[in-house]
Every structure is written in C-alpha cells, then in structure tokens.
Amino acid sequence: MTLLSRLYGVRPTLRHRVGVRRDVEIPAADGVRLLATHYYPMGQRRPPLVLLRSPYGRGSALDRIPKLLAERGYQVLYQSLRGTAGSGGRFDGFVIDPADADGTLSWLRAQPWFGGELATWGASYLGYAQWELAARDVPEWKVALIQDAPSEFARTFMYxxxxxxxxxxxxxxxxxxxxxxxxxxxxxxxxxxxxxxxxxxxxxxxxxxxxxxxxxxxxxxxxxxxxxxxGPDEAYWQRMNHRANTGRMPPVVHLQGGWYDLFLPGMLEDHARLLAAGRRVRLLIGPWGHGKGLYTRAGMRDTLATLDAALLGRDGPTGTRVFVTGADQWRDLPEWPPAHQPTPWYPYAGGGLGRDPADRGAPPSRYRYDPADPTPTIGGTTVGMSAGPADNRALEARADVLTFTGPPLAADVEAIGPVRVRLYARSTTAHADYVARLCEVDGRGRSRNLCDGALRVGPDSEADGVRVLDIELWPLAHRFRAGNRIRLQISSGAHPRYGRDPSHSAAIDHEIFHDPDHRSAVWLPLIEGSS
Incomplete structure (x- = not known):
C-alpha cells in the first residue's frame, strides 16, 4: 500500500499494519444475510469507521481504497448490497432496500470495535447509497464523501x-x-x-x-x-428519489464531480440544498468523466483532507474549487456559481454567431433528422472511456447538424457557471427532440465539445407552429483562448447517449429561427473582465 500512497501523494505520517476479516455476516432488518469485509489498523483501539456500501463486489480494484484508509488509521467496513457478491436477497437496480441500512446500523452499534464515529465514502452507486442512508437519523455519522452521485435518479441519469x-x-x-x-x-x-x-x-x-x-x-x-x-414524471421513480433526505445528511459533506460527468447538474442541485440545510460542504469539480476523479491526486488528496478534518480535528479544505479548462488551472471560488454575467450570443442565417441579434427578415436555418440514421454522439457525458472532449468535425459535417460559429476572439473570454440555450423552433411533427452543444474551435479548425444538453418536447406551440425551447446545458468553467472561436451546435439526436423518440419513425424537418422576433441564443456565464 505504500506504493499506492506514494502514487496519490498521500503517504501517512504513521503507516499502520492492516488486518482483514473477510465474509463478515451482517443481518439486514428483514433477516437477509449481507456480506462485508472489515479492514482495520492493527494496534488501534476503536478508531473511526468508514462505511462503503456497494453492488460491485469485494476483492476488486476498489479494495485498494479500503486498505489505503486502514493504513492511515481508519477502520473500513466494505459491504455488498443485497443480491450482490454473496449477499442474500434480490438486486433491484437503483432501488435500495431500506432493510439493508437499518440492519447494518443496528449490527454496527453492537460491535465492541465500533467507536461511535462514522464516515461514508464512495463514487457513483456507492455515493447514491449514501443518500439512501440519510433516510433515517444516524447521529454517529460525521462526514459523507460522495463522488459523482446525485440524490435523485430519474431526471439526473435516466431522463x-x-x-x-x-x-x-x-x-x-x-x-x-x-x-x-x-x-x-x-x-x-x-x-x-x-x-x-x-x-x-x-x-x-x-x-x-x-x-x-x-x-x-x-x-x-x-x-x-x-x-x-x-416516464420521468411517474410515481415509480420516487423510490429512487432521496432529495427529501438532505436534512439528515451529516454535518460535513464532500461533493466531487467532473465537467464531463453525467451526474454533475444533479450534484450541483444537491450542493445548493445542502448549504440551505446548514451543512458544511466542500465542492470539487475537475476535468473528468464519470468515476475518474476519485483516482487522481487532486481528487484523492482533497477527499482525504476532508475526512481527516471531520474525524481527526485537522484543518481541511472548505468552499468550492474547480478546474478551469482552457486555462488548465485550479480555481478557488467564494461560491457556486460565482458572480457572472449571463451574456447572449445569437446564431445567424448562414452559420454565424455573434453578440448582436440577427437582422429583420433573416430566414430560418433548416435541417432534417432521420431516426433511421440517428445523429450520433461524440465524447461528452457518456459512460466509459469515450467521455470528455473530442474532435467534433466529423459530426458537424453531417447534414442533420447545424453549426453557428463566432469570429476569432480578440482576447481571452472566461465563462464559469450555468449555460442555457433558447431556441425558437418549428418541426413537421408534434413531438421532437433537440440537442444543443457548445464547442471551441481552435486555429486549426478542430471543434472540441465543452458541454451540451437535450430536451424532448410535445405538442405545444404558438399559432404559427413555432415552439419556444429552453435547454439547460451542463455547467462549465472554461477559458476561450484569443484567436479561437465559439461554436453552437443544434441537432435532434445524440445517439446512443440519448435514445430515439419512439413516437415516430419517419424523417422530420426542423427550422431554427433567429430573426428579431425569434431571438434564439446561447447564454454564457461570463466572468467580470471577459470581453
């Protein structure tokens, strides 16, 4: 483990020998047998405990994290949720049976080696399980360390x-x-x-x-x-919505996300709710896709510092820290989002993009979307190794993708905060999908995606058939370099990131309006001093 500690740059002052108890049986509240692995620093009497609850098995690469924590003087209980890795019962996707946590807490409190101080840790599903844990009062819970996991599932992941x-x-x-x-x-x-x-x-x-x-x-x-x-608004999803548990989260919460993580918008909503509930929240956002930040030096150091501060009384990080892409630097912010000026950039007929609205009489831009040949996705917030920025030129060469590109920037432009697009659109069907993507084009013509968003609409339009569409894109912290250009993409698909609308199979014609009466625009969160 010394090698792993060196890799992350987190070698402890005193390195403890690690003991391991495997296949520890824990009864859930309904009698189902759950299995766990218990890691502990040898020679320590009732040190603080870190709880990880996972469907992904034990004895995997994640075992490196429990051993690293035990080496630093923490106990770790790494538990398999029901229906996984030898635990009894049936696995049910993102529905977590409350009997698991109820039984685990009762069992834990009865153990002579438990010292009464609890932390939770984990990314993705392991973070989501922490939100479910807050369905009950847990007075021993001092800090939650959550990476890439929102409290709500339907809107943030599924729809x-x-x-x-x-x-x-x-x-x-x-x-x-x-x-x-x-x-x-x-x-x-x-x-x-x-x-x-x-x-x-x-x-x-x-x-x-x-x-x-x-x-x-x-x-x-x-x-x-x-x-x-x-559908996303049906009662079925309430079993996977843990936002109501915010008020029972521990006093300290560490939220870590990535600019290319699918869960980032939901996590930022949780950040605001936690602050409103009086929690002390550390927010860290890096240049990563889903699940990648935990295994970086920046992510590991920040998380461990928060853990040590909450359980050992040491100084720890506070506030918000983000990585500004384009500038390639970390930035400490007084709040999220920081003070900014939402500034519109308007698309023009012919593919231009500028700060002044289009002239009267400007014709709409048109494209045809064919679900038999759906517009693909490149990079972005996909799960897996392909997430992140990518060269979009092949995508933008398609006839079913509109691009609107600004002139070369005379100076650096910095945008940090939420991004939104308003479209005035008309289509030949009552139901339609729209995808908006923000890119930066360098001097060689390479177009790299920064953030995007999608919207599915039904029958709702003005008398002339024009819909007013507001699309929330992923937030960003980015410096557009002088000489580069800002680009807005508009399409009706990002397959397979987004599924095709099952309500139609024929090709659909779309119009995007950008005249003075229909001011389509993308709003960038410009920081003071940006041109």
Missing amino acids: PGGVFALGNALGWVQLVDTMFTGGHSLIRQFLAVPGADRRLRRATHTLPVTDADRVLTGRRVPWFQEWIAH
Whole structure:
C-alpha cells in the first residue's frame, strides 16, 4: 500500500499494519444475510469507521481504497448490497432496500470495535447509497464523501431533459451483468471485454427498445424493463428519489464531480440544498468523466483532507474549487456559481454567431433528422472511456447538424457557471427532440465539445407552429483562448447517449429561427473582465 500512497501523494505520517476479516455476516432488518469485509489498523483501539456500501463486489480494484484508509488509521467496513457478491436477497437496480441500512446500523452499534464515529465514502452507486442512508437519523455519522452521485435518479441519469439516456442505461446494464455473471471476478470481467463494445452498439440500435436488454445480455433485465416502461414524471421513480433526505445528511459533506460527468447538474442541485440545510460542504469539480476523479491526486488528496478534518480535528479544505479548462488551472471560488454575467450570443442565417441579434427578415436555418440514421454522439457525458472532449468535425459535417460559429476572439473570454440555450423552433411533427452543444474551435479548425444538453418536447406551440425551447446545458468553467472561436451546435439526436423518440419513425424537418422576433441564443456565464 505504500506504493499506492506514494502514487496519490498521500503517504501517512504513521503507516499502520492492516488486518482483514473477510465474509463478515451482517443481518439486514428483514433477516437477509449481507456480506462485508472489515479492514482495520492493527494496534488501534476503536478508531473511526468508514462505511462503503456497494453492488460491485469485494476483492476488486476498489479494495485498494479500503486498505489505503486502514493504513492511515481508519477502520473500513466494505459491504455488498443485497443480491450482490454473496449477499442474500434480490438486486433491484437503483432501488435500495431500506432493510439493508437499518440492519447494518443496528449490527454496527453492537460491535465492541465500533467507536461511535462514522464516515461514508464512495463514487457513483456507492455515493447514491449514501443518500439512501440519510433516510433515517444516524447521529454517529460525521462526514459523507460522495463522488459523482446525485440524490435523485430519474431526471439526473435516466431522463435528462425528458430524453431516455439509452446508451448510459444499457452501458450500466452491461457492466452489472458482466460482474454478476462473472461472479465479480476481475479475470472474468477482463475476458469479457473483447466484443463488449460491439454487443453494446448492437443493443443500442435495437428496436423496439424493449428487446435491447435481451440483445445485450441474452435475457430480460427486470429493472431495465421498469425504466423504459415509466416516464420521468411517474410515481415509480420516487423510490429512487432521496432529495427529501438532505436534512439528515451529516454535518460535513464532500461533493466531487467532473465537467464531463453525467451526474454533475444533479450534484450541483444537491450542493445548493445542502448549504440551505446548514451543512458544511466542500465542492470539487475537475476535468473528468464519470468515476475518474476519485483516482487522481487532486481528487484523492482533497477527499482525504476532508475526512481527516471531520474525524481527526485537522484543518481541511472548505468552499468550492474547480478546474478551469482552457486555462488548465485550479480555481478557488467564494461560491457556486460565482458572480457572472449571463451574456447572449445569437446564431445567424448562414452559420454565424455573434453578440448582436440577427437582422429583420433573416430566414430560418433548416435541417432534417432521420431516426433511421440517428445523429450520433461524440465524447461528452457518456459512460466509459469515450467521455470528455473530442474532435467534433466529423459530426458537424453531417447534414442533420447545424453549426453557428463566432469570429476569432480578440482576447481571452472566461465563462464559469450555468449555460442555457433558447431556441425558437418549428418541426413537421408534434413531438421532437433537440440537442444543443457548445464547442471551441481552435486555429486549426478542430471543434472540441465543452458541454451540451437535450430536451424532448410535445405538442405545444404558438399559432404559427413555432415552439419556444429552453435547454439547460451542463455547467462549465472554461477559458476561450484569443484567436479561437465559439461554436453552437443544434441537432435532434445524440445517439446512443440519448435514445430515439419512439413516437415516430419517419424523417422530420426542423427550422431554427433567429430573426428579431425569434431571438434564439446561447447564454454564457461570463466572468467580470471577459470581453
């Protein structure tokens, strides 16, 4: 473990020998047997405990984190949720049975080695499980360390903008299926990698979508079928909505996210709610995709410093710290979002983008979207190695993608905060999807994505058929370099990141208006001093 501590730059002053108890049985409140691994620093009497609750198995790469923590003087209880890695009961996707936490807490309080101080840790599902833990009062809970996990599931993962997140949903189905069928063995998971991308690609193109899980895994996945059967506003999703638990979160919460993480907008909403509830919140946002920040020096150091401050009384980081892309530097902010000026940039007929509204009489821009050849996605907030910035030139060369590009910037322009797009649009169908993406174009013509967002709309328009659409894009902290250009993309698909609208199969014609009576625009959060 000394090697791992050196890798992260977090070597402890005193390195403890680590003891391990495997396959510890913990009874859930309903009698189901849950399994856990207990790590502890040898020679320490009742040190603080870090709890991790996971569906992803034990004995995997995540075991490095518990050992690193135990080496630093913490106990770690790494538990498998029901239906996973030997724990009894049935796994049900993102529905976590409350009996798991109820039984675990009762059992933990009865253990002679538990000293009465508790922290929780984890990324993605392990972070989401922390929000579920707050469904009950836990007075021993001192700090929650959450990476890439919001308290609410439907809007933040499954239906952002009302559009089903097909690629990310099936990607997670494939991940879980590979783990479960391989007995959580790393070797078996590694052997399953060849052909995985091909199977996922075939599944994402399967119609109807109800057959996609069978194409991917060879069988029906009950919770995937539930996801596609229920729209984002249905009561079904309340079982996966833990926002009401905010007031029972511990006194200190560390939130870590990435600019290219699918959960970032939801996590920032949680940040605001936690502050309003009187919690002390450390917010760290880096240049990462989903789950990547935890395994960086910046992410690990910041998280461990918060843990040590909460449980050992040491000085720890406070406030907000973000990585400004383009400038390639970390920035400490007094708040999120920082003071900024929402500034519109207007698209023009012919593909221009500027600070002045278009002239009267400007014709609309037009494109045709064909669900038989859906507009693909490149980079962005996808799950997996392809997340992040990418060269968008091949995407922008398609006839079903509009681009609006500003002139070369005379000076650096810095934008930190929320980004939104308003479109005045008309289509030949009552239902339609719209995708907006913000890019920066360098001097060689490379167009790299910064953030995007999607919106699914139904029958709702003015007498002339023009809809007014407000699309919330992912937030950003970015410096546009002098000489580069700002670009706005508009399309009606980002497949397979977003699934095709099942209500139509024929091609759809779209118009985007940008005359003085229909001022489509993208609003950038300019920081004082930006031109």
